[in-house]
Each structure stands twice: as C-alpha cells, then as structure tokens.
Amino acid sequence: MNIKPVLCAVALAAIANVGYTEWRYPHADAANTGFVKVITAPATEMLRAATIGPLASGAGPVVGPDGTVYIGNLNGQVLAFHADGTPSWSRQLPTGQWVTSSPVVGVDGSVYVVAETRVLVAGETSVYRYESTLHKFSAGGGWLYQAPFPQRWGNTKYSSRGDANAAPNIWSSNGVETIIVPAVYSIPAYTSLRLVAFATSGAVLGDVLVSEPSPGTVTGDWLPPWSFDVPSEPPSCTDFSVCLPTDTGWPLSDVAIWQSDKGEPPTVMVSDALQDVVGYTFEPAQGFTERFRVHDANRRVSSGPLILPDGHTVVAATSDKSNRLTFAGPNFTPAADSTGNLGVVAAVPTRLPDGRLVAVEYKGGLAGFSNANALNSHLGLPGQSIVPAAASCNLVYVATAGALTTLNIATLQPVATLKWHGGGRSAPVISSSGYVYATAATSSDSTNFMFVFPPLSPPATSFHGTACDTNKTTSGGLSAR
Template identity: 75%
Template sequence: MNIKLMLCAAALAAVAAPGHTEWRYPHADSANTSFAKVVTAPASRPVRAATIGPLASGAAPVVGPDGTVYIGNLNGQVLAFHADGTPAWSRQLPAGQWVTSSPVVGADGSVYIVAETRFLVDGETSLYRYESTLHKFSAGGGWLYQTPFPQRWGGTKYSSRGDANAPPNIWSSNGVEAVMVPAIYAAPLSTSLRLVAFSTSGAVLGDAPVLEPSPGTVTGGGDWTSLLDLLPPFGYGGFAGQPSTCTDPSLCLPEDTTWPLSNVAIWQSNKGEAPTVMVSDAKQDVVGYTFDPAQGFTERFRVHDPDRLASSGPLILPDGHTVVAASGGKKLNRLTFAGPNFTPMGDSIGDISFVAAVPTRLPDGRLIVVEEFGGIAEFSVAHALSNHVKLTGRSIVAAASSCNLVYVATTAALTTLDIATLQTVATLNWHGGGRSSPVISSRGYVYAAAATGNDQTNFMFVFPPLNPPATSFHGTPCEASTTTLGGAATR
C-alpha cells in the first residue's frame, strides 16, 4: 500500500497520562475507537501472566487514571492489578453474581462493573430470568454500593431486572457523569431491549426503549427468540457465527461463546452540544439519543437498514457518523454508516465475512474490523475495502491500535501488526484467545487475556512498554482527528 500515515508525535510512555487519555473504557474511549495515543512495543514476550479466572464473552480489562488495571470474572471476582501485572486487590461479589462484561472507570478513578445472576422461571425446566446489578468500587478497592437495574414484568413469575451483558459506558457533560448500559428483558411472548442510565451515586436517571416489539415480533420481522442468543454466559445454542462442528478446538471458539450484546457509544461534538448516545438494537436499527440527568433520554433519530442485521456494537467517527458491522439479508456483509442526523445508512465498498467486533479506528482515519472466521479487513478513509489480512483462529473482539502498532487477539494467537502495512511483526501463540480484546495503557503496557488451560481459567498477559520509552514516532502527529490522508475529511 502507498499510504502516507499521520502518526505519533508525543506519547509519554514513562509517566501516567491524564485520566481522559487512559484506556478507562472497554473500547479505549466513550466513542469506542479502540485507539491509544502512545508508542508501543510488539507483544512478543510477556513479563507476567496473571490469573484472572473464567471470563464472559467479550470481557476485557480497563485501566484507571493511575495505571491500575481492572477486570471481573464469572466467579464474581473483581480484580485489580498494578501496571506491571502484580496483584493490587480483589473483591468478591455477593453469592450467585457473575461479571458479564468489561468494567468502566470514571474520571475520579471509581470503577463501575455490571454483574448478574439468573433463576429458573417458576414451573419451567430450561427458561431463566436474569437480574442485573451495577456495582461501584473506589480505585483502592472499597465497595461503595450496589444498585439493581429497573424491574419489568413485576407481579408475574417472569419479573426481571434485565440481562445486561454489554459493557457499560460513561456519559459526561459539564463535570457530571452517568453510567449507561443496555439490558434485555425477556418473557415468553415479548422481549425488549432497554438503555438504562445511572448516576454516580446509583440512582436510575433514564430507562429508554431501544427495541420494544409487540409480542412475537421484532423490528424487521423474525422471531423474538433470536434475541435470546445474545444472553450470557451459557447462551442459547452458542455463538451466532460458530460452525456446528469444530475439528480443531485450538482454532475454534468454545461452544459456550455468546455474541456480546451491542454496547453504547457516546460522541461529544466539541461544539457545546449535548453528547449523542448511540446504540444498535442488534437487529436493523441504529438509534441516537440525547440525555439530560434531570429528563432522561430523548430519542433524536432512528436509522433503519432493511437489508441486514447489525452484528457489532457502534463506533462513532469524529464527524458524528456511526459505524456498525452488518450481515446477511439481501446484501453481503458490509460496514454500515449512519447519522449524525436522519441520514440514511451508507455502505462500505467491498464485502467482508461475519464480524462481531466493534470496528477499530486507526489514527489516520482508516478502519479495520476483525472477522470472526479469521483475519482483519482494512477500509480506506473513503470506506473502500483496501486490504485483507489472514490470521489463524477465530475472534469476536476488536483490535487495539497504538500510534505504531495494531494488536489482534484470536483463538490461536496474539498478533502484532505494523500500522502502516498491516504486516505481522510479532506473534504470540496461545490457546483460548479471541474472546477478550487487547488493551493498551498510556504507559505503553499491552494487556491481553486467553484461556490457556483445559479448565478455561484465563490469564492476563502483560507486555512491557518500549525501553527506553519513545517520545515520538517518525516525528509526525498521531491524532485520532478529522484530518485524514490527503487532507480529506472523513464523511
């Protein structure tokens, strides 16, 4: 490829960066870019492998303002590690609760984590109802509160507080924060997807309907029971893209792998406007909201794609356009662009295979997506497919980008790619990866998780920063901005 990149200027890898530059969110920032403004080293030899227990599909670490790394597991443990992977603290959630996704960290270092439990519906043998709870911890491990999700179907045996297996995100405006999480509420003949907002003190500030079908239907037709395939941690028939048989377990996702529920993306226009909150209904709608802590959510637009189903969570570009991967229907798999107002969806140019992971935005405006059946697809700033890179193994999680490198986790390996050429520069072979995204700290550490043992216990591998740390990369700027190759702006 003949590409002139705009890459990193000053990435201070030796000292802690301000909190807003840290990987505090499940996808680096509230817009889900999966980009860290730092120069990093290839992930070739870990300095530590920390035991983190069994993880839900899609769960990954996040990093606090002081460099502490946080993650939660299916045993109901919340774990904190120092930047080098040595243990900091651990806490056990109430009996029966498991952690369903990545945490998120507030501007003050507070850690928010969603846990849930499940119960057999009275009189049923295989139908469960779910109860979700938001927990808040201090940076030092103090348990500050737990607050339940809103109740629906109250007064019936299907009474539920939702299944919230999507990672939380944080809305922030004028120094006020709100934690936002989608949740599914299901009963035999009706299923709804709601977007719930909590204050930092635990009060419910908003509860908006993303998908409210009439009994027995969903947006665009189909059967409501298809939404149940999104439920963790055991799923209903396994992951949507997983083949029915697997001849090489080292290359395939475990049978209990589920498709993580579409997460929230939040965009601040920097024009004094209220942040836009974007969520996909995991069907055919991408919905945009504004939010006010006193008024809750206001739906501003809903863009419908009749040809495909959204298969990934949203990424928001600097101009406000939202990108989701979409699959099936009348057309082949594409990236789909919507918003920021009532703009109809536009497609990328070129077909891709099935994608469950949120797209990743590189600092020069290119996009890459991790394909579930192995490899990544690269799209130019004009949204045209420009490159396919074949990788070994499967994956349902996003790539992570620094100023100079891209990290991709599959079942078989953690692969480091050169950001300019997407050529492999390092490979760490492992087993049981592809269900947890790589994470990059502002100090230049890289974290990646895989279940390398037969008991599916996960280890978090810690890869060191450059030594000595780099303060620039090719002497050119590394900004995730609207400036793109050739001076053109992303649409």
C-alpha cells in the same frame, strides 16, 4: 511533607497535556475508537501471565487513571492489578452474582461493574429470570454500593431486573458523569432492549425502550435475540487454536457516546443487533430523548457502534448476500457504506489515528478500509475472533483463537505473532504508558490468563514517524495536540 501525591498529580497533568488518555472504557474511550495515543512495542516476550479466572465473551480489562488494571470474571470476582500485572486487590461479589462484561472507570478512578444472576422461573424447567446490579468500587478496592436495575413484571413470576451482559459506558458533560448500560428484559414471547442510566450515586436517571421484536421471535430456551449466536461450526471444530468454544455467543452490543463541538449534550448511540441504529440525547434531569433511528430492512446489525470525530456512526451489518460497514448519524451528512468482500464481523470496528478503519472478521481475517471507506486490504489470521483490534500510534494488536498478532499500523502486515490457545473472546488493551494486556484461556479448562507485555524501553519521547505525528495531516486523522 509527603511529595508522592504531588509528583503523581504532576505526572498525570503532563500526560493530559500531551493528549494521552487512559483506556478507562472497554473500547478505549466513550466513542469506542479502540485507540490510545502512545507508541508501543510488539507483543512478543510476556512480562507476566496473571490468572483471572473464567471470563464471559467480550469481557476484558480496563485501565484506571493511575495505571491500575481492572477486570471481572464469571466467579463474581473483581480483580485489580498493578500496571506490570502483579496483584493489587480483589473483591468477591454477593453469592450468585457474576460479571459478564468489562468494567468502566470514572474520571476520579471509581470502578463501575455490572453483575447479574439468574433464577429458574417457578414451574418452569428451562426458563430463567435475570437480575442485574451495578456495583461501584473505589480505586483502592473499597466497595461503595450496589444499585439494582429497574424492575419489570414485578407482580408476576417473571419479575426481572434485566439481563445486562453488555459493558457500561460513561456519559460526561459539564463535570457530571452518568453510567449507561443496555439491558434485555424477557418473558416468553416478549423481549425488549432498554437503556438504563445511573448517577454516580447509584440512582436511576433514565430507562428507555430501544427495540422489541415481534411476539414469537424468542427461542424455546428463552435466549434473547440480542445474544446473536455465533454462526454454527462443524461439530469436529474443537481445536482451541482455531475455534472459539461452542458455547460462545456474541455479547450484547454496548453503547457509544459522542460529544459534538457545538456545546450540545452528548449523543448516545446503540445498535439493537437487529436492524436499527438509534441515537439519543440524554440529560440527567430529563432522561433519554430519541433523536433519530436508522432502519435497514435488508441487513442485521452484527456489531456495536463506533463514532467518528465527524459524528458518523459505524457498525458492521450482515445479510445472506453481503456484509459491510454501514454509516449512520448523529451526523446527517450521507456517507458511503463500505465496499469490498467483507466477512461477518462481530466486533466494533477500530479507528486508526490516521482515519482508516479496520474490522476483525469472525473467521479470523482483518479487513482494512481506506479513508474513502473502501476495503483495500485483507489479512488472514489464525483462528476465529469476536473482539475488536486495539491500536496505538505505531502498531495494531488483534486477538484470535490461535494467536495475538501485532501489525505495522501503516502496512497492516504482521511484525510479531504470539501463538496461544483460547483467545479471540477478549480484546487487547493498551495503557497510556505502553503496556499491552491480552487474555486467553487454557485448552484444558476455562481458566483465563491476562498476558502482560512491557512498553518500549526506553519509552518513546516523540510521535515523529508514526501515525500520530503532528506533521501528518491525513484526512480524518486524530489531532496529536
């Protein structure tokens, strides 16, 4: 009798029973909290640096139920690594396709990757049409299918299947999973942001318009407005230890998904990177139904959404006068927006296990917020960043252009700083076994490396003394049970 599968199942069941979940989503879970319940070690001595090729802005690794790490790159490769960073398998996508976001992993270990290609429009010199495709792989690397995104303008030279450079998320209810991805469809003087839903079989179950700007807002080089270009820097800013590459744009906002405790279908939240935060209910047989839309005429949404346990949605918003974290539905109870001197934020805020929020500023600072949503701490960090922090029960990890910084979760003060070059474009990731993964590029070319940091040895067996301590009752905290 082969006892290995039995032992594996027992181990996974034990992990589930104490509340561990794997970092299967680009931001840890469907709600984009950026938190995993495990005690970790500071990111100091690397276990390994794995070559992963060129990465798109915002793209990073995710972790499957068995601890396998998955990532896709701009060369059209889907790469899998064992937990310690040693190679497991790699697959090459069809010619011309590249991966522009993080994968997402289903509950059965299936890996979903969105790839896209672009083609020069006939008769044009700088106008392209995009084609996006959802790929599904088994946990062992078997290619299961490719499913094209819905087509628009099919009878014209602008025929398009969307520019889907945001990470996918997974809607899950009653054992049914649906992969949901935002996509931009553009022709000159017309651009729309849509949500597309795929069954695990690859069938399209939903396709809904989220937002479209007024005609004439598309730039001459046909960049969709949702690319949200990074604020301009002096031409002399070429130091990878301080600055992001000059061609780095902010990735399209991915969605967040919230399951209430009332038995209702999960709510799908998306920010349009303009002035709206929109909530939908979704049913596989009916598609999307818009539930509400929050519009702020005074600010532009600059980050993707984070959904709190009470149903409030948090996004970063910016204007010429001030920047803040702002709160929207699906919980209709008003919540005060953040106060304090916040810099521009491109990254989804991160929720700490005791209920506090932290936001990584584009200029490299980390802003900490109290449970009352007031900005009560600020830490300067080396270099720019467009990605969120990652939190465990005891530590917070922040990737900027110049360093990977480990912070004490209680004080938000550094306990370790690993200097590097070319970071700040991919968020750190924490596995349920305590490994920490972070990516950065070399200063000489576009090759990226995934740095692997080992877990505590021996591993912690209790949450006592951490933010996940079952005896702590901080308002808004996550349950450790």
